[in-house]
Amino acid sequence: MSGDFNIDTAFFLKYLFNPPAIIWKGLWLTIWISVVAQALGVAIGLLIALSIRSKRAWLRGFGKFYVWVWRGTPLLVQLVLIYTGVAAAGFYKYPDIQIGPFTLTGPLQAALITLSLNEAAYMAEIFRAALSSIDKGQFDAARALGMRPITAMRWIILPQAARMVVPPLGNEFTLMIKGTSLLAILGIRELFGTLQQLNAATFRTFELFIIAAIWYLLLTTIMGFVQKRLEAHYGRYDQPAADSKTTPGLRGLFSGQR
Amino acid sequence: MAATDTTPLVALRDIRKSYGDVEVLRGVSFDVHRGEVVCLIGPSGSGKTTLVRCINHLEKIQSGRITVDGELIGYREHKGRIIEDSEKRIADRRQKIGMVFQRFNLFPHLTALENVTVGPVRVQGRDPKTVTAEARELLARVKLADRAGHYPSQLSGGQQQRVAIARALAMKPAVMLFDEPTSALDPETVGEVLEVMKELALTGTTMIVVTHEMGFARDVANRIVMMDQGAVVEIGSAEQIFTNPQQERTKAFFKAMR
Numbered sequence: 001m002s003g004d005f006n007i008d009t010a011f012f013l014k015y016l017f018n019p020p021a022i023i024w025k026g027l028w029l030t031i032w033i034s035v036v037a038q039a040l041g042v043a044i045g046l047l048i049a050l051s052i053r054s055k056r057a058w059l060r061g062f063g064k065f066y067v068w069v070w071r072g073t074p075l076l077v078q079l080v081l082i083y084t085g086v087a088a089a090g091f092y093k094y095p096d097i098q099i100g101p102f103t104l105t106g107p108l109q110a111a112l113i114t115l116s117l118n119e120a121a122y123m124a125e126i127f128r129a130a131l132s133s134i135d136k137g138q139f140d141a142a143r144a145l146g147m148r149p150i151t152a153m154r155w156i157i158l159p160q161a162a163r164m165v166v167p168p169l170g171n172e173f174t175l176m177i178k179g180t181s182l183l184a185i186l187g188i189r190e191l192f193g194t195l196q197q198l199n200a201a202t203f204r205t206f207e208l209f210i211i212a213a214i215w216y217l218l219l220t221t222i223m224g225f226v227q228k229r230l231e232a233h234y235g236r237y238d239q240p241a242a243d244s245k246t247t248p249g250l251r252g253l254f255s256g257q258r
Numbered sequence: 259m260a261a262t263d264t265t266p267l268v269a270l271r272d273i274r275k276s277y278g279d280v281e282v283l284r285g286v287s288f289d290v291h292r293g294e295v296v297c298l299i300g301p302s303g304s305g306k307t308t309l310v311r312c313i314n315h316l317e318k319i320q321s322g323r324i325t326v327d328g329e330l331i332g333y334r335e336h337k338g339r340i341i342e343d344s345e346k347r348i349a350d351r352r353q354k355i356g357m358v359f360q361r362f363n364l365f366p367h368l369t370a371l372e373n374v375t376v377g378p379v380r381v382q383g384r385d386p387k388t389v390t391a392e393a394r395e396l397l398a399r400v401k402l403a404d405r406a407g408h409y410p411s412q413l414s415g416g417q418q419q420r421v422a423i424a425r426a427l428a429m430k431p432a433v434m435l436f437d438e439p440t441s442a443l444d445p446e447t448v449g450e451v452l453e454v455m456k457e458l459a460l461t462g463t464t465m466i467v468v469t470h471e472m473g474f475a476r477d478v479a480n481r482i483v484m485m486d487q488g489a490v491v492e493i494g495s496a497e498q499i500f501t502n503p504q505q506e507r508t509k510a511f512f513k514a515m516r
Contacts, residue, residue: 137359140359144355144356145376145425145426151381156365160365237368
């Protein structure tokens with residue numbers, strides 16, 4: 001691992017196994033932004049999907065327009081527009097928000113808003129596909145029991161849709177983790193931004209970016225494990241009675257997902 | 259088994275329904291009294307299934323009125339006009355009307371027991387412990403006490419349909435609707451479902467049954483309604499319809515059945 005590539009092995013190993021505090025901080029930022037933005041994206045996406053399925057024409061129109069706009073423009077453009085555009089137009093100046101010991105800075109707020117709203121457009125399409133794949137007889141049976149639409153949705157339809165949503169949701173979350181690297185453009189020191197900053201000081205580009213790749217791979221791999229568990233949970237009712245307790249093992253790890 | 263009350267439990271008055279230009283129900287009227295078993299027979303496409311789906315407002319009607327226990331179903335009178343009722347009131351009315359579907363429509367993500375308890379618990383807000391005890395009794399009544407923890411995918415068609423019957427009974431409905439309950443079953447499991455339905459009839463359950471099982475209709479029905487092309491051809495006791503049909507259409511139907 002030396003010679004032509006000119007890799008500083010000692011530097012590489014030191015930053016990989018004994019990373020300085022700022023890398024840990026960057027990593028933590030990447031994780032919580034991804035989780036919060038994904039969770040908000042799922043919640044808003046479900047509402048958008050329901051509005052697209054609504055009986056009311058204006059709700060359907062709104063939902064379709066929302067998806068059209070957010071899916072049709074690049075995330076990077078959205079980030080810059082939401083951060084600079086909204087503030088410049090005077091709608092919202094992004095003052096720091098204090099939540100307990102945490103400070104939510106302006107760029108972080110803009111990042112969370114943009115990532116959530118962007119993700120919602122994709123989740124809306126995923127929910128819409130899942131909901132429309134559920135047999136019409138399920139709605140009939142729920143209604144025949146006297147369930148109102150919201151009760152049927154909560155106890156009958158969504159639990160079945162959830163199972164179809166998990167695999168694409170895993171993909172989305174993987175994209176979200178990797179997508180947070182774009183936040184460096186707003187000066188946010190998440191994992192990628194932090195390593196970029198270190199690079200500016202050390203010029204060890206190759207070593208640092210391999211480290212970045214390793215960290216992202218680790219995060220998405222852990223994510224893959226969680227996804228397999230969720231899939232097993234939601235798939236439990238399709239198992240034959242005899243082996244309904246099977247859980248996926250390591251072999252699931254390298255299959256399928258982006 | 260004879261009607262003990264002179265006011266009909268279910269009253270259909272001049273029901274008309276069309277899909278676009280196609281009239282599927284052309285003025286259907288008849289009454290069902292408490293404790294009565296009425297079988298709807300007739301060729302495919304005669305409107306039998308549509309009619310029972312109208313009785314709990316899974317289908318809208320264009321004119322006429324349906325009452326169950328004296329209450330208008332799906333519609334209400336407002337300033338002398340008939341308008342569609344609110345979702346909530348329609349859902350409340352449906353609690354009185356149990357329905358069993360041709361394709362079972364069990365909830366695949368719930369166990370047999372949970373399929374039976376979900377209505378009373380989530381719709382009627384009753385105590386889960388009491389409901390579970392009742393649900394176990396109902397499963398025993400349809401001879402599935404040992405399958406309470408199984409998911410629908412782990413049950414045969416006949417077993418699923420019996421769970422579906424228990425699910426409908428759990429709401430303590432005033433009337434049970436059966437929409438071709440044995441048409442989707444393997445021949446060897448038809449008998450077990452008909453047996454359960456026969457037992458219900460003997461214990462005084464008011465039932466409206468769309469069926470092609472002429473043996474069942476002859477043995478169990480108090481009255482038979484023969485339908486063709488969206489209209490009632492004739493109504494009579496099982497004995498009269500089977501041994502001495504008055505209408506040529508009915509005679510031709512029986513001839514074709516053999």
